[in-house]
Amino acid sequence: MSISLTILGCGAAAxxxxxxxxxxxxxxxxxxxxxxxGEGTQxxxxxxxxxxxxxxxxxxxxxxxxxxxxxxxxxSTFHLLNREKPLTLIGPPGLEVLxxxxxxxxxxxxxxxxxxxxxPLADGSLVMKNEAFxxxxxxxxxxxxxxxxxxxxxxxxxxxxxxxxxxxxxxRCDLRPLQLGRDIQDAKGTWIPNAQLTFDPKxxxxxxxxxxxxxxxxxxxxxRGVDWLYHESTFADSHxxxxxxxxxxxxxxxxxxxxxxxxxxxLLGHFSIxxxxxTVLLREAEEEFSSVQLAHDGLVIxxx
Amino acid sequence: MSISLTILGCGAAAxxxxxxxxxxxxxxxxxxxxxxxGEGTQxxxxxxxxxxxxxxxxxxxxxxxxxxxxxxxxxSTFHLLNREKPLTLIGPPGLEVLxxxxxxxxxxxxxxxxxxxxxPLADGSLVMKNEAFxxxxxxxxxxxxxxxxxxxxxxxxxxxxxxxxxxxxxxRCDLRPLQLGRDIQDAKGTWIPNAQLTFDPKxxxxxxxxxxxxxxxxxxxxxRGVDWLYHESTFADSHxxxxxxxxxxxxxxxxxxxxxxxxxxxLLGHFSIxxxxxTVLLREAEEEFSSVQLAHDGLVIxxx
Numbered sequence: 001m002s003i004s005l006t007i008l009g010c011g012a013a014a015x016x017x018x019x020x021x022x023x024x025x026x027x028x029x030x031x032x033x034x035x036x037x038g039e040g041t042q043x044x045x046x047x048x049x050x051x052x053x054x055x056x057x058x059x060x061x062x063x064x065x066x067x068x069x070x071x072x073x074x075x076s077t078f079h080l081l082n083r084e085k086p087l088t089l090i091g092p093p094g095l096e097v098l099x100x101x102x103x104x105x106x107x108x109x110x111x112x113x114x115x116x117x118x119x120p121l122a123d124g125s126l127v128m129k130n131e132a133f134x135x136x137x138x139x140x141x142x143x144x145x146x147x148x149x150x151x152x153x154x155x156x157x158x159x160x161x162x163x164x165x166x167x168x169x170x171x172r173c174d175l176r177p178l179q180l181g182r183d184i185q186d187a188k189g190t191w192i193p194n195a196q197l198t199f200d201p202k203x204x205x206x207x208x209x210x211x212x213x214x215x216x217x218x219x220x221x222x223x224r225g226v227d228w229l230y231h232e233s234t235f236a237d238s239h240x241x242x243x244x245x246x247x248x249x250x251x252x253x254x255x256x257x258x259x260x261x262x263x264x265x266x267l268l269g270h271f272s273i274x275x276x277x278x279t280v281l282l283r284e285a286e287e288e289f290s291s292v293q294l295a296h297d298g299l300v301i302x303x304x
Numbered sequence: 305m306s307i308s309l310t311i312l313g314c315g316a317a318a319x320x321x322x323x324x325x326x327x328x329x330x331x332x333x334x335x336x337x338x339x340x341x342g343e344g345t346q347x348x349x350x351x352x353x354x355x356x357x358x359x360x361x362x363x364x365x366x367x368x369x370x371x372x373x374x375x376x377x378x379x380s381t382f383h384l385l386n387r388e389k390p391l392t393l394i395g396p397p398g399l400e401v402l403x404x405x406x407x408x409x410x411x412x413x414x415x416x417x418x419x420x421x422x423x424p425l426a427d428g429s430l431v432m433k434n435e436a437f438x439x440x441x442x443x444x445x446x447x448x449x450x451x452x453x454x455x456x457x458x459x460x461x462x463x464x465x466x467x468x469x470x471x472x473x474x475x476r477c478d479l480r481p482l483q484l485g486r487d488i489q490d491a492k493g494t495w496i497p498n499a500q501l502t503f504d505p506k507x508x509x510x511x512x513x514x515x516x517x518x519x520x521x522x523x524x525x526x527x528r529g530v531d532w533l534y535h536e537s538t539f540a541d542s543h544x545x546x547x548x549x550x551x552x553x554x555x556x557x558x559x560x561x562x563x564x565x566x567x568x569x570x571l572l573g574h575f576s577i578x579x580x581x582x583t584v585l586l587r588e589a590e591e592e593f594s595s596v597q598l599a600h601d602g603l604v605i606x607x608x
Contacts, residue, residue, distance in 0.1 A: 017347055039343055043320065043321055043343075063410050065377055065380045069377045069380075073370075073373045080318050098405070105367050107367070107368075144411050
């Protein structure tokens with residue numbers, strides 16, 4: 001069991017032969033979440049040998065084409081593959097009407113249940129939760145309504161302190177309640193606080209996805225302390241005015257946000273095609289924050 | 305000056321790493337026509353080094369995703385590239401509303417004029433004509449309304465018979481009227497029929513695109529004698545019942561249509577992914593027609 005992130009595309013705007021548009025897959029203990037779905041995402045999923053029929057959730061950040069033009073095709077392919085498993089889509093208002101309009105026009109129906117969760121007010125609160133993870137949505141600052149996502153692994157069980165449990169002569173039937181955090185009574189009827197018999201569980205992994213956005217310190221409370229932050233870095237300092245105009249970020253902006261939020265690692269992506277050599281982006285972000293990595297199509301990051 | 309066809313994709317249904325969905329470019333003396341636009345077409349255009357900003361016309365055969373899911377992205381890219389040249393789209397009813405709905409939802413406008421020519425009744429008649437070619441639309445037989453296209457090069461000028469012109473002492477100023485097919489008077493005032501002073505122009509190149517369709521002899525009058533016929537051949541004989549059920553053709557069906565229409569060459573395409581080796585399709589079509597070629601992604605056919 002593990003958590004990993006696969007970058008399918010980290011190019012900005014129009015796709016090219018060498019730069020796929022936005023798309024990435026977060027694998028949380030075998031449950032696959034697709035974050036954005038630019039044109040060609042289904043081919044990238046095949047290329048990266050991801051068992052994409054296992055995708056149970058698709059999160060769309062906003063309705064710019066480079067973030068969702070691959071979605072109608074992927075939904076159609078799921079139908080062609082006789083998918084039965086339900087699929088949930090989280091995205092901005094308008095997503096459901098648009099997708100259903102396209103499917104209707106193409107006389108395509110889906111042989112699997114399709115649930116839309118539109119987020120009219122991404123205020124940082126929980127949007128969905130299942131047995132493996134929780135998804136929180138927060139607002140980004142872009143030219144159209146755009147959502148950032150934070151995904152948190154489900155908290156695991158508390159770990160049994162074997163020595164303490166033996167010393168207190170706790171019967172086996174009480175171990176499960178202990179793992180769940182309950183206090184229990186010993187043989188003499190004395191209540192023992194849970195913390196004396198267990199250790200804290202492994203910290204949960206948290207991942208945040210912020211694309212596309214201008215420099216926006218307001219997102220800091222929503223991404224504070226995450227293990228990995230993917231933050232767009234469309235431009236270098238040399239095009240800072242263009243970043244302001246188009247409501248995108250520079251790599252330095254991304255570095256500043258990572259530092260303010262005290263995240264563990266920063267992953268830069270959503271690169272303008274104008275930077276054949278992206279080390280300038282890495283260098284400028286590193287002037288603001290210590291642990292920075294450049295995304296590239298096909299990159300896999302293991303989070304534990 | 306020449307006419308050439310570049311196959312961008314000839315796979316049926318869902319795109320894969322090795323089989324792109326439908327898309328092809330016909331270059332008529334430098335004027336580019338895109339026939340269908342499956343997901344990923346814009347990347348294929350770049351890969352094949354086609355100057356795709358020169359596309360002036362896009363013909364969409366029908367509203368199944370594997371034939372047009374690349375269109376919204378391509379139109380957006382034209383905008384990002386600051387296209388100014390008008391673009392004409394020919395397709396079935398519903399195309400314009402659908403595309404404009406998608407562009408509106410993505411807050412994308414086009415900085416270039418976009419003209420839709422929807423073909424409510426594809427009866428074989430002329431749909432558009434410009435200085436280089438004419439486009440005719442005819443009905444195919446598929447599970448949804450589907451259009452076949454025949455594109456004809458514009459007729460060239462008649463060729464001057466230099467010997468006859470000299471013998472008749474025709475002045476230079478009369479050569480252009482002769483090229484245009486007019487009869488003229490000689491120095492004595494005698495009318496000379498054009499045919500005595502000129503040769504027929506080079507025969508025009510005709511190309512027909514028939515995808516997707518069941519076996520449909522009704523299309524024969526619309527494709528008779530074309531230089532090249534691209535006809536879908538989704539299945540081999542072994543899956544003939546599936547072809548019937550899904551309103552697609554077998555390679556043998558395509559061969560029969562080519563023979564009935566007495567075309568010069570047949571190009572097979574729109575292959576089901578189940579045939580890793582497509583020579584079975586070639587062989588079965590060749591049992592019905594002599595000049596058959598298998599399409600493949602990247603194939604270029606020069607027509608003169």
